[in-house]
Amino acid sequence: MSIFQRCTYSFGENRAKNVLAAGPFGYVCGAAGAGDTHRGNIEAFQHYRIRPRVCCDITKRDLSVSIFGTRFPVPFLLAPIGVNTILHPDGELGPARAAAKLGVPYILSNVSSVPMEKVAEAMGDGIRWFQLYPPKDQELTKSFLKRAEDSGFKAIVVTVDSTILGWRETDLQNAYLPFLTGQGMGIYFTDPVFCSKLREAPHNNVKEAALKALEEGNNTCFTWKELAFIREQTRLPLLIKGTTHPDDALLAMEHGVDGIIVSNHGGRQLDGAVATLEALPAIVESIQGKIPIIMDGGIRRGADILKAIALGAAAVLIGRPYAYALAVAGKSEVEEVIKHLIAETELQLAISGRSSKNDVNPSLLMKVK
């Protein structure tokens, strides 16, 4: 089976491929190295099958989940995906508005093409979290965090698996790096601390400004010490995104994080890395329910969402499926993806003989491979 055929309904890669040029399509669909981890994330869901119960009252169904004291209607959020203007002119405003309309939380990428204040304005009361690629400069870190707090973002997600970019062969072949034309720079280029480091305004020399931003994000000396610094700077719930190792999950908790996102960046960073669904149980075991664990990587279907929850995830992130939809027709198509995933997950839950997310536990699954 091709991994191109698993996205919900008709929102998959194929439709995005029809509307995107080779560079942007390769960027979103591509992965690191041979793509083994990207494929592995998706295939891992086939190693588990759902074992439904019957003769259960499934008339009332509740998919809602509470994280950091906020109740979400469904157990998924939209993953941070940067540089959305390569997919659609609305950029991040498309998924942000779709998520807000349907009550699904949206995690805004640090490399958004749209400034975070504009995304916040577009979302109104919609639940939003801010994803940080910790820059080298701590003053810039503080500025990003303050802007996020002032704009009503309710949690900070620090992505820790991408202080250096992976070996992305499709992008290398296409010589494609969208940041150099200023895409994905909406937050950097509007930041006073960042702009004070430049010789001229970013829009007068886009390439130089973008290279400076990439240099900030290329933070190869980021360690637990710098995470502790971030912890001190915000009272918002703090999550790390990008671990698959139980020891790192424990270390993160010791450094005061409030949640873990088990992720390998959709296979875009370390090829050959363990699939996230396979990594999840050991992390659940190590954390012992003390803080919520969210996972992403390969979630394409309602069945995938149920399987991740059964293995201990509090919620999951939807990544590429909404990016493909954005490319096809902007906000309205992102809404369609979200609606389809909600409907499919709810039906899957019911037909499994469960009426609430709280009834979903490892007994729902059978390991088959």
Ligand SMILES: Cc1cc2nc3c(=O)[nH]c(=O)nc-3n(C[C@H](O)[C@H](O)[C@H](O)COP(=O)(O)O)c2cc1C
């Ligand atoms: C085009 C693209 C851009 C991404 N940008 C970011 C980003 O800015 N920050 C981040 O933490 N993760 C980023 N990710 C990773 C996603 O948040 C998520 O971990 C991944 O897409 C999950 O894999 P899946 O899409 O195959 O389900 C990006 C992924 C893609 C496909």
Ligand SMILES: CCCCCCC(=O)C(=O)O
């Ligand atoms: C400074 C980090 C740039 C990351 C680029 C966006 C991303 O996460 C991805 O393409 O994957």
